[in-house]
Amino acid sequence: MKNDRGDIELAGVCKSFDGVTNVVDGVNLKIADGAYCCFIGPSGCGKTTILRMIAGHEDPTAGEIVIGGQNVVGLAPVQRRTAMMFQSYALFPHLTVRENIAFALRVRGMSKADRLRSADAMIEKVRLTQFADRLPAQLSGGQQQRVALARAAITEPRVLLLDEPLSALDEQLRVQMRQELRRMQQELGITFIHVTHTQLEAIALADLVVVMEQGRIKQAGPARDVYAHPHDRYVAEFMGGQNVLSGRVEKVNGASFTLAQAAPSGIEVPLQARPTVSIGDKVDIAVRRDDVALVRPGKELPLGCTTSLPSRVLAIEYQGYFVKVMLDTVPDDEFVAYVPEKTFFADPFTVGDVVMATWATGSALPLA
């Protein structure tokens, strides 16, 4: 009778608060049971609203939300068997860690001995045993986060919803808690849906990354797909790590096309099945920043590179294992090369140097 499947399907989900504009605008998505899914987008893109609709704290204006094969629209969170971890945690300030974690069991009518035993087991799982009798205000940010996670997980939900769970933590703790979230997800074996605006967080954690803009899904897929093969300019720029260039198609020849640019020979881009291009089209392409090589003018280009763009070095930032070199390659867009540290220091550039930016032709990606 108890349905433990935590697969989620959103079908045509819309949400409007004022009846005029849709904050969430026709979202369709399937999330597999036991997946770690990250919604990512700038603030106001509707990602938190989607989370709250799945949690049952907000009703969709239109569309269906199906969890484990059952349409849950209109059901209370308890009936959905979802649990939410709130942004800034919303721990009950007047209850101890143990009481906070046992709260859901208490309102379910579990006996005191049973619920305290369950709570203590959960407290041990999140390594807070020595803090069990403290109030939330007496805990550090990371400890509070673990209490919030334990409080949400104690009801054995089939879906756990996390609203910007790491945003209140400092950088170092964030990386640490990120691993802890992933560990908990694997241990519990349930679906996690995590809302964030940090790209690194999303690609480090998620099986499924969902990039959103203005209430719509821009791209959804495995982290590596979204990062390395963005569909369009928005996703490429939002996920980062890419240089986006645009130009008009000059000629199409067999397996590649040429993009007119400042470069004397244009930019050669391999043709893909999608998008189709014809001469005169304005096309965006993406080149990964770590695929860009910098060569001094007059020197021979590395193997496989047919395009080289003359550029001036605008700024150089040392980042440890690589060096971030900012260039004025294209007039309107940022153009950055991530040069491996050893390569850079073998022949270092200085600001103002003229260099040729080049990349293996095969690594340029046309965008929709």
Add this chain to the structure above:
Amino acid sequence: MQPSPTPSPTPSRSNLAGWLYVSPLVLVLVPFFVAPILVVLAASFFATDGFGGLTPGFTLASYVEVLHSALTLKLYLATIKFTVLTWIFTLIIGFLVAYFLVFHVRNQLLAIGLFLLCTVPFWTSNIIRMISWIPLLGKEGLINQALLALGVIRQPLEVLLFSDLAVVIAYVHQLTIFMIVPIFNSMARIDKKLIEAAIDAGASRFDIMRLIVVPMSKSGIALGTIFVVSIVMGDFFVVKVMSGGGSASVVSAFYEDVGVLQYPTAAASAVLLTLVLVAIVSLILRTVDIRQEITR
């Protein structure tokens, strides 16, 4: 220690500044609070000639008289009965009104409007407010007439006006606002996310009220309780008017004493009542750490 770049003010000067800060309060409190209390305290130890003349001295005769009187206990019991009844009703009504305003009125402007509506009774004087109960509760009042017309009763209910019931009604009418304000204030500071988190955990409305809202409104409840208890215990006017002279309170007794020029016994009663009130208030403050709750 590094010498500070600007010389710090000399101790005497900073002391002076401190005194200046508190001087307005001192100027109000000393003549209007400390001095009268000292006068009453002194008078309670004086002897009297029975005709209003006071003989300075030190005698506990007045205290002995007050404490030995069977009337004192009776009056305290009556006053405590009024206090407890008033406290229960103002607490229930005040809590529910504050709860409604904070958690059910989404529009903040509307909430403020409704809040101001609660103060409407205070736009008229206390006397008018009490007199206005007569057409409602009186023998030929609205309630009796309505009940007679409906056939619920055959004789008009005498108990409605000039009775203990009328006293409690008048107190509740007058003092509920003193519960609403502090409870509203502490409830308004409860993060709405906590309510959502409780719903997420499966809590019913009653659970949320019992486990989240009430414990987190403790400081407001305590403050409101202090207001209501000290006002009711220090009052005689409402008891006198609304009971039609049928009931008395502690204060009404020493008001009578003053009327018959028994100043030392009146003063001793007053001191006793003050001590009782201080004990009650400190008991309330002991159960709820208001200072900590407010700074939370």
